[in-house]
């Protein structure tokens with residue numbers, strides 16, 4: 001996924017005026033770029049410069065806090081770390097209302113995807129060392145785990161084994177011994193939801209497009225009211241795009257693809273989306289899925305779930321959530337939900353493949 005920028009890129013949270021206007025800063029946009037949540041964060045903001053700069057600083061702080069205090073499985077300061085450390089204990093772990101709501105959404109998606117989407121795969125994702133694989137692919141000394149190790153890890157996976165109890169306003173979560181949460185499939189979506197809330201509170205930002213490592217949040221409008229344009233990466237050539245989405249107002253665009261994060265070893269490519277039924281990178285007809293939703297958390301979860309389910313079951317699941325979906329298949333076909341057709345324009349060199 002790529003944003004179409006006018007003008008040159010700027011790095012490390014420096015701002016560039018990308019538009020022009022009459023009154024002070026009116027109609028101008030400001031571009032920022034930085035790293036956060038282990039990925040590149042880019043933002044184009046339509047606002048007076050001081051408001052844009054403040055918003056971007058606040059956003060980076062918010063993302064840092066989200067990682068540090070809630071989502072990271074590595075940092076001892078995070079809620080996920082504490083939940084994982086409590087696995088097997090009788091008292092479980094008290095969690096915040098935000099975390100309870102995230103886990104409830106994840107458990108619901110687990111059920112509705114018939115177990116394809118599962119945030120309890122931490123033992124497997126660590127076994128496969130997914131966090132060490134480079135975005136955009138890498139090679140190295142990677143050795144795929146043995147079947148025995150995979151089978152062992154699979155025994156401590158499965159959202160059906162989680163228990164949540166709420167009493168006197170406090171929610172506790174109980175994980176069986178050895179289970180590890182991995183919220184990697186929804187982290188960017190949660191961030192999109194939080195940034196969307198923050199944007200709605202800031203009257204000075206009239207338009208914004210924010211990319212979190214390819215997950216895109218759009219908001220408001222540009223000065224000239226032309227739509228936001230979001231490119232859809234071609235899985236066969238990630239430097240190219242199969243088409244663009246034209247969006248107005250607030251949307252969350254989430255993509256899951258086998259070309260996003262992977263490692264090659266012994267001539268085999270291993271990607272980062274695991275099939276819970278095999279404990280291995282999913283094998284199927286899908287190379288990428290893009291989901292369009294109003295809110296980020298379901299959208300991010302759905303892109304992962306739909307990648308695993310394939311176009312038929314995936315389309316039905318997306319529809320059940322009121323989401324639009326675009327599937328890029330391994331034979332080069334592009335399959336769109338009916339509603340997605342209104343937003344998607346194919347690149348001129350990507351004519352539909354006849355049936």
Ligand code: AMP
Pocket residue numbers: 116117118119121125130182183184185186255256257260272273274275276300303304308
């Ligand atoms: P995404 O790129 O949003 O599709 O999320 C992929 C990430 O979610 C991986 O890097 C893993 O951390 C985690 N993950 C892998 N397989 C699954 C799965 N079947 N269900 C939920 N999370 C998964």
Ligand code: MG
Pocket residue numbers: 184185186254255256299300301302303304
């Ligand atoms: Mg996802």
